[in-house]
Amino acid sequence: MNNNSDNNSNNYVYFTTSPDVNNQFYNNIQPTFVKKVNPLTKVEFNKKDLISFLVTTVLLFLVSYIGIINSFNFGFTVSMFLFVTFAFFYLFEKKSKGKVFNLFLYISSLLFISSFSLNDDGLIKFITVIYLLLVLVISFTGVSGNITEKDSNYYWFLDSIFKPITKTFENVFSPFLSIRNSLKNNKLKQYSSVFLGIIVALPVLFIIIPLLSSSDIAFESVINKIFENTALIFIALIIDLVLTPVFYSLFFYLKKSPSLEKENAEKYKGKLAVSGINAFLISISFVYLFYLFTQLAYIVDAFKFVLPDDYTAAEFARSGFFQMAVIVFINFVILGLTAINVKRNDFKLPKSTKAILLFISAFTIFYISTAIFKMMKYISIYGLTRLRVLTSVFMIMLALIFVIIILKLLFNKIKYIKPIIIVCTLTLLSVSMVNINTVIAEYNYKNFKAGKIQIDVSQIDSLGVSGIPVLTKLVDESDKDISFMAKEALYYSAPYIYSSAFSLDSGDIYLIKENIFEYNKTWIEAKEALDNFKKTHPEFNADTFEKEQREYYNINDIDVTDDLY
Numbered sequence: 001m002n003n004n005s006d007n008n009s010n011n012y013v014y015f016t017t018s019p020d021v022n023n024q025f026y027n028n029i030q031p032t033f034v035k036k037v038n039p040l041t042k043v044e045f046n047k048k049d050l051i052s053f054l055v056t057t058v059l060l061f062l063v064s065y066i067g068i069i070n071s072f073n074f075g076f077t078v079s080m081f082l083f084v085t086f087a088f089f090y091l092f093e094k095k096s097k098g099k100v101f102n103l104f105l106y107i108s109s110l111l112f113i114s115s116f117s118l119n120d121d122g123l124i125k126f127i128t129v130i131y132l133l134l135v136l137v138i139s140f141t142g143v144s145g146n147i148t149e150k151d152s153n154y155y156w157f158l159d160s161i162f163k164p165i166t167k168t169f170e171n172v173f174s175p176f177l178s179i180r181n182s183l184k185n186n187k188l189k190q191y192s193s194v195f196l197g198i199i200v201a202l203p204v205l206f207i208i209i210p211l212l213s214s215s216d217i218a219f220e221s222v223i224n225k226i227f228e229n230t231a232l233i234f235i236a237l238i239i240d241l242v243l244t245p246v247f248y249s250l251f252f253y254l255k256k257s258p259s260l261e262k263e264n265a266e267k268y269k270g271k272l273a274v275s276g277i278n279a280f281l282i283s284i285s286f287v288y289l290f291y292l293f294t295q296l297a298y299i300v301d302a303f304k305f306v307l308p309d310d311y312t313a314a315e316f317a318r319s320g321f322f323q324m325a326v327i328v329f330i331n332f333v334i335l336g337l338t339a340i341n342v343k344r345n346d347f348k349l350p351k352s353t354k355a356i357l358l359f360i361s362a363f364t365i366f367y368i369s370t371a372i373f374k375m376m377k378y379i380s381i382y383g384l385t386r387l388r389v390l391t392s393v394f395m396i397m398l399a400l401i402f403v404i405i406i407l408k409l410l411f412n413k414i415k416y417i418k419p420i421i422i423v424c425t426l427t428l429l430s431v432s433m434v435n436i437n438t439v440i441a442e443y444n445y446k447n448f449k450a451g452k453i454q455i456d457v458s459q460i461d462s463l464g465v466s467g468i469p470v471l472t473k474l475v476d477e478s479d480k481d482i483s484f485m486a487k488e489a490l491y492y493s494a495p496y497i498y499s500s501a502f503s504l505d506s507g508d509i510y511l512i513k514e515n516i517f518e519y520n521k522t523w524i525e526a527k528e529a530l531d532n533f534k535k536t537h538p539e540f541n542a543d544t545f546e547k548e549q550r551e552y553y554n555i556n557d558i559d560v561t562d563d564l565y
Contacts, residue, residue, distance in 0.1 A: 043256050045178040052090055053175065053248055059083040060243045065236035066517040072125050075517025077117040084109055084136065087247075088143060091254055096145035101418055105139035108425045115432035120465050120522035121386070128432045135425065137161050137250070144254035154336065157417050167257070168250040175252040176245075272341045274350045281356040284334065288363045295370070321391050324371040328398050331364045335405060354409050361406045368399045383453045384440040386463070390431070397427040435522050437466030445470045457482060461489035465496045466522055469529035475537070484552050490533070491545050497527045501534075502541045 059082055066075030088106050096102065112132045119125060138160045141147060147159055213220040227233070335357055342353055349357070372395050379388055400423045408416040441460050448455040457474060460467040471493065474486035494501035500508035511527075513519060534540075 043178055045175070045181075049175075049178075049252070049255075052251065055086060056083075056248045056251065057240065057244045059086060060247060061236055061240040064239035064243065065233065068239060069232055069236055070515075070518045072116050072129070073518050073520045073523075074117045077113050078517070080113045080116075081110060084113065087136075087140060087251065091140050091144040091251060093143060093145035096143050097147065098142055098418075102139055102142040104422065105135055105142070105425070108429060109135050109139060111429055112432060115429075116520065118521045119432055119435050120520050121435070121437055123386075124432055124436070128428065131424075131428050134161060137164055138421070140164070140250065140254060146254055146257070154340070154417065164250060164254065167253050168246060171253050172245050172249040175248055178252075272343060274343055274353060277338055277342045278352055278356060281334070281338065281353065281360065285356055285359055285363075288360065292363070292366070321371050321375065321395070324367055324395070327367060328364055328402075331360055334360065348412060349409075358406060358409050361402050361409065365399050365402050365406075368395050368402070371395055372399070381453070383444040383447060383456070383459075385459060386437060386440060389436050389440060393427060393431055397423060400427075435466060437463040438469075438522060438525070441467045441470040445473060455482060457485040457489055460486075461493060465493070465526035468493055468497070468526040472529050472533040475533070475540075484548065487540070487545060488549065490530075494530060497523070497530050500542075501530065502545065504541055504543065 059079065062079040063076070063083055065079075067079045068076065070076070084106075109132060112128055112135065115128060116125060119128075141160050141164045146164070147156065209223060213223050338353065338357060339349065342349065372392065375388060375392050375395070379392075401420050404416050404419050404423065408414050441463055444453065444455060444460065447453045455474065457471075460470050460474070468490065471486050471490040474482055475490060477483045477486065491502065495512065497512060498509050499512060503509055513523065
């Protein structure tokens with residue numbers, strides 16, 4: 001770690017026992033020198049720290065202005081790429097461990113960031129942002145060398161995420177107090193003069209710039225272009241003022257704080273009696289055994305009497321997921337608390353406890369597998385939806401996590417925390433990098449054309465801009481209901497791309513997204529599909545659709561254009 005140790009005389013403090021004139025051994029006690037850790041507010045804020053603070057502020061302003069304000073699209077990819085790359089190399093410590101894993105997290109974070117230029121799904125973007133922040137905290141902590149825990153136990157996870165986050169908010173004002181103390185010590189005096197000069201220049205510039213603008217049209221055009229979105233700039237500055245103290249506090253803590261305390265081996269020994277833990281686990285396992293017995297109803301004719309007579313394939317396919325999620329969560333908590341609290345020798349789980357945990361883990365994988373099988377059956381009947389895809393991917397991820405847990409139980413030396421993080425990261429990458437809404441729309445259309453499923457036009461429409469390319473295909477279907485519903489969905493979805501897309505007045509048609517930083521791959525593909533549709537169907541416009549809609553619903557007084565936008 002980068003402990004601040006400029007003044008060696010101040011880095012050691014003299015300790016003895018408390019003076020006691022009645023203690024005959026007092027004079028024989030030798031002094032002990034213990035390393036003193038300067039508080040973060042007392043460490044020197046040097047030139048490198050100042051530059052890093054300014055770069056962090058500028059980059060986070062870009063993230064706010066062209067990324068967050070533009071709804072996490074291409075602008076977010078560009079600005080976050082710069083910010084993450086800067087932070088990674090600024091915090092990098094040559095002596096840090098796990099360089100391969102840290103590199104994996106860095107590359108993964110860049111891929112997550114790239115996904116915002118590909119995906120248009122708000123829910124997936126939200127999940128990706130949350131997970132991206134967790135990945136960044138782990139990678140920043142790792143490259144800075146602030147981890148001393150073994151990565152084969154859950155304490156490593158706590159020190160990689162929760163400790164840096166809590167320390168960040170505990171020390172959120174430390175960098176600024178450090179600046180103040182450094183200014184008092186005249187260590188930043190030359191830089192304070194620079195800041196003072198800039199501040200004094202601002203009111204003068206407010207006079208000079210308008211004068212120059214009024215004297216030259218070219219200069220005026222540039223200035224107007226820069227400040228045409230003054231409100232957005234102001235909003236970005238507010239976001240920047242919120243983000244900068246938080247992120248730089250994290251950087252400052254990781255860069256300046258001492259290494260974390262050494263591992264305390266006693267915390268791995270546990271406190272609860274093995275007999276009590278085993279009794280609890282066996283009670284749970286007995287119910288799981290009975291559940292396995294009832295599953296014979298699906299595969300053995302002699303046991304089918306337990307199923308209702310009217311039990312349908314659809315009911316079979318729909319059942320299980322939400323219950324599975326709760327059961328898996330309970331089992332995960334049971335395994336974790338058992339591993340932490342059961343008494344052990346040589347830091348190893350008792351064999352009896354390990355055997356029961358193996359059964360619970362194996363049952364969990366079986367239970368997840370049945371839920372996956374039911375979901376696949378459901379999809380084969382009714383096609384894909386976003387919820388079905390996300391739940392399927394989530395279940396596969398859970399199954400892989402429990403496979404890792406079983407391997408850990410069988411082979412104690414196996415490290416399991418990092419593999420679990422890798423599985424979670426790759427799973428979410430597969431969802432965020434691949435536009436699942438487009439995949440869903442194309443899959444359902446393909447299987448509809450093959451006669452395997454019925455197409456649900458409203459479900460395609462619910463996919464947002466991702467459904468527009470398929471809607472343009474469904475318009476030409478021979479089935480009048482499907483064709484009209486596709487036209488109606490396309491008509492109401494077009495404003496995602498153009499304002500008044502099918503207006504007869506070309507002056508009313510303009511792109512909804514105003515600059516490239518708002519674009520993403522899905523939106524561009526939808527725009528191209530809509531442009532091609534307008535070329536191949538020039539007869540389709542607001543007037544013709546209004547007439548067709550009235551005929552379809554047999555309504556004479558409906559005014560579509562009033563409700564469209």
